[in-house]
Amino acid sequence: MPASSLSNDNRKKTQSTLHDLKVVVLAGGVGGAKLADGVAQILPPENLSIVVNTGDDFKHLGLTICPDLDTVMYNLAGIDNPATGWGRQGESWRTITEVGRIGGPDWFKLGDLDLAVHLTRSHLLAKGCTLTEATRHICDHYGIKTQLLPMSDQPAPTMIACEEGLLPFQNWFVKRQWQPAVQEVRLPEDVKTTSQVALALERTDLILIAPSNPFVSIDPILNVYPIRAMVADLPKLVVAVSPIIAGEAVKGPAAKMMGEMGMEVSSVAVAVYYGDLIDVFVFDQRDSSLYKQEGSLKDLVTFQTDTIMRDRQDRRHLAQQILDFSMELFNK
Amino acid sequence: MPASSLSNDNRKKTQSTLHDLKVVVLAGGVGGAKLADGVAQILPPENLSIVVNTGDDFKHLGLTICPDLDTVMYNLAGIDNPATGWGRQGESWRTITEVGRIGGPDWFKLGDLDLAVHLTRSHLLAKGCTLTEATRHICDHYGIKTQLLPMSDQPAPTMIACEEGLLPFQNWFVKRQWQPAVQEVRLPEDVKTTSQVALALERTDLILIAPSNPFVSIDPILNVYPIRAMVADLPKLVVAVSPIIAGEAVKGPAAKMMGEMGMEVSSVAVAVYYGDLIDVFVFDQRDSSLYKQEGSLKDLVTFQTDTIMRDRQDRRHLAQQILDFSMELFNK
Numbered sequence: 001m002p003a004s005s006l007s008n009d010n011r012k013k014t015q016s017t018l019h020d021l022k023v024v025v026l027a028g029g030v031g032g033a034k035l036a037d038g039v040a041q042i043l044p045p046e047n048l049s050i051v052v053n054t055g056d057d058f059k060h061l062g063l064t065i066c067p068d069l070d071t072v073m074y075n076l077a078g079i080d081n082p083a084t085g086w087g088r089q090g091e092s093w094r095t096i097t098e099v100g101r102i103g104g105p106d107w108f109k110l111g112d113l114d115l116a117v118h119l120t121r122s123h124l125l126a127k128g129c130t131l132t133e134a135t136r137h138i139c140d141h142y143g144i145k146t147q148l149l150p151m152s153d154q155p156a157p158t159m160i161a162c163e164e165g166l167l168p169f170q171n172w173f174v175k176r177q178w179q180p181a182v183q184e185v186r187l188p189e190d191v192k193t194t195s196q197v198a199l200a201l202e203r204t205d206l207i208l209i210a211p212s213n214p215f216v217s218i219d220p221i222l223n224v225y226p227i228r229a230m231v232a233d234l235p236k237l238v239v240a241v242s243p244i245i246a247g248e249a250v251k252g253p254a255a256k257m258m259g260e261m262g263m264e265v266s267s268v269a270v271a272v273y274y275g276d277l278i279d280v281f282v283f284d285q286r287d288s289s290l291y292k293q294e295g296s297l298k299d300l301v302t303f304q305t306d307t308i309m310r311d312r313q314d315r316r317h318l319a320q321q322i323l324d325f326s327m328e329l330f331n332k
Numbered sequence: 333m334p335a336s337s338l339s340n341d342n343r344k345k346t347q348s349t350l351h352d353l354k355v356v357v358l359a360g361g362v363g364g365a366k367l368a369d370g371v372a373q374i375l376p377p378e379n380l381s382i383v384v385n386t387g388d389d390f391k392h393l394g395l396t397i398c399p400d401l402d403t404v405m406y407n408l409a410g411i412d413n414p415a416t417g418w419g420r421q422g423e424s425w426r427t428i429t430e431v432g433r434i435g436g437p438d439w440f441k442l443g444d445l446d447l448a449v450h451l452t453r454s455h456l457l458a459k460g461c462t463l464t465e466a467t468r469h470i471c472d473h474y475g476i477k478t479q480l481l482p483m484s485d486q487p488a489p490t491m492i493a494c495e496e497g498l499l500p501f502q503n504w505f506v507k508r509q510w511q512p513a514v515q516e517v518r519l520p521e522d523v524k525t526t527s528q529v530a531l532a533l534e535r536t537d538l539i540l541i542a543p544s545n546p547f548v549s550i551d552p553i554l555n556v557y558p559i560r561a562m563v564a565d566l567p568k569l570v571v572a573v574s575p576i577i578a579g580e581a582v583k584g585p586a587a588k589m590m591g592e593m594g595m596e597v598s599s600v601a602v603a604v605y606y607g608d609l610i611d612v613f614v615f616d617q618r619d620s621s622l623y624k625q626e627g628s629l630k631d632l633v634t635f636q637t638d639t640i641m642r643d644r645q646d647r648r649h650l651a652q653q654i655l656d657f658s659m660e661l662f663n664k
Contacts, residue, residue, distance in 0.1 A: 059458070060455070061451040061452070061454055061455045062394045062396065062450075062451060062455060062457075062458060063394045063395075063451075092426060094424060094426065094444040095427060095444045095448050095451065096448070098444075098445050098447075098449075099448045099451055099452050101473065102448060102449065102452050102470055102473035103452070103469060103472070103473045104448065104452030104455055104456075105455060112426040112427045112430075112444055113426065113427070113430050115427045115430075115447070116427050116429075116430030116431045116433075116436065117430075117434065118394075119393040119394060119395075119427065119431055119436060120393070120431050120434050122393055122394025123392070123394060123436055123437060124436075125394075126391070137434075137435060138434050138435075140435070141433065141434035141435045142434065
């Protein structure tokens with residue numbers, strides 16, 4: 001909803017405790033997974049749904065691989081690898097090393113434990129499960145109670161347009177290590193969301209756009225019909241967290257892409273990019289407060305804090321601040 | 333060819349050295365892999381083709397798994413696990429253990445090293461390679477020069493008819509551990525062989541039917557058009573080695589199946605089963621020589637020796653004896 005309608009009566013929440021707040025987090029991989037985990041540490045699982053980008057998904061070595069879903073899942077289960085930001089703790093690499101030895105593609109580093117998820121998911125999909133059902137099955141076995149929802153059960157591959165033409169996302173992201181320069185992110189048409197995502201969006205009080213890449217993590221989610229319209233039109237508070245701090249991405253190619261696509265590389269530019277879709281923009285204390293100089297942002301509510309999440313306590317702390325700030329707005 | 337035509341002029345080979353002998357081995361898994369390895373230790377690789385049963389193949393956990401092809405491959409590469417008869421030396425089980433932990437199917441024991449082959453093969457098949465091409469690729473990387481040929485590039489799934497109906501082969505063989513009792517082995521219709529197998533059969537001097545299960549390893553190969561006809565009609569020597577010794581199978585369900593299908597459980601019964609298709613029958617020294625009492629076998633040439641292959645030397649020794657005996661028949 002437009003920021004200017006924030007004080008409308010219909011935005012006031014009758015509930016006044018955080019315990020009752022219903023939240024949907026839109027998340028990509030690393031940064032999204034961290035903030036999602038922070039929120040999951042606070043809210044009862046029935047009040048939180050995490051809608052995850054599946055535009056990065058691809059078929060590889062016969063398997064259906066869903067990097068962002070798995071990163072969020074490993075973070076929620078507390079079995080993520082904090083050193084890399086992706087993959088599992090205590091991972092080993094015996095199979096993929098052998099794949100390389102026998103001339104198979106080993107550029108996508110699939111660990112032995114991680115492979116178990118891809119194999120099990122591929123098995124469940126082959127049996128006729130939807131991706132949503134397969135994700136629920138695996139989450140159950142990792143003890144995750146929070147609802148983890150793929151943005152769609154249909155394939156929705158993100159493509160990168162560059163001077164070489166169109167590259168499948170993982171070819172550009174992992175194999176080519178963010179090369180060549182991005183001209184445009186190309187998202188698929190006619191992808192529909194699931195009934196589970198639609199229901200979560202309908203009943204939510206707050207949508208939290210995680211500090212994920214706006215172009216290849218958040219846009220792919222918003223591009224799935226009718227998620228963008230539901231985020232824009234339903235009377236909910238929409239809070240976005242900047243993935244850019246002091247002109248750099250905390251992780252990943254967001255800053256590089258902004259430069260290549262002719263944007264200013266700043267958190268302000270991220271806020272401008274989200275535009276009317278968001279009501280509140282959370283940005284880092286390391287950034288200067290230039291927002292009020294941007295005419296288009298004059299009604300945007302901003303919240304400045306330490307947004308770097310070094311450990312699980314940091315995640316919880318950031319999530320708590322954002323939720324408390326949102327509650328204040330609701331109860332104004 | 334019928335045994336009675338063995339002394340025809342057209343069976344006489346002009347070549348007199350083993351070095352020139354062209355051999356095709358028809359092989360299933362364990363026993364077939366051992367004898368194939370024995371022959372491969374003797375013949376130059378360009379004179380040997382091993383045609384392998386792919387009736388056991390199945391799609392599992394998203395992957396195309398070819399148990400017999402891999403067993404033969406691991407044996408030829410000298411990286412087989414002699415303790416189990418299948419799988420790799422120095423194998424580990426990290427991935428499949430995790431698959432079980434997250435509620436995936438772990439009844440088919442896929443080791444971490446073994447998985448690399450299934451992943452690489454699935455990748456190559458997805459790229460458009462035939463199974464023959466994918467097998468060649470992997471063999472090249474394991475340093476195998478001998479031609480290892482799947483019986484067909486088409487799926488040709490063996491089914492087991494039992495009181496429960498039709499079971500896919502691996503469900504019966506591995507998951508159910510040879511239960512329930514076999515009423516009949518059901519082989520697919522209209523499966524064609526490859527140009528590589530057809531060429532190998534056309535140019536071979538000797539076809540060696542390995543001591544594999546006649547019903548679920550050898551019959552599936554013979555069932556592929558036009559392999560049975562080529563084995564039967566072309567003027568070549570066909571030698572079969574009994575998988576049954578003193579009423580028992582060295583490994584696997586062959587003896588159990590013979591009993592369930594109402595056959596006598598003996599090497600004689602195997603010879604009778606192969607019938608006119610074979611010229612020479614090799615059976616173990618532990619068996620008594622009952623062959624001449626069987627009217628239908630009165631023209632069959634037999635060769636009795638120690639057929640148990642405990643190590644690579646035994647494999648080579650048995651292969652050498654069979655090839656020497658065949659050369660004697662050729663040069664008679």
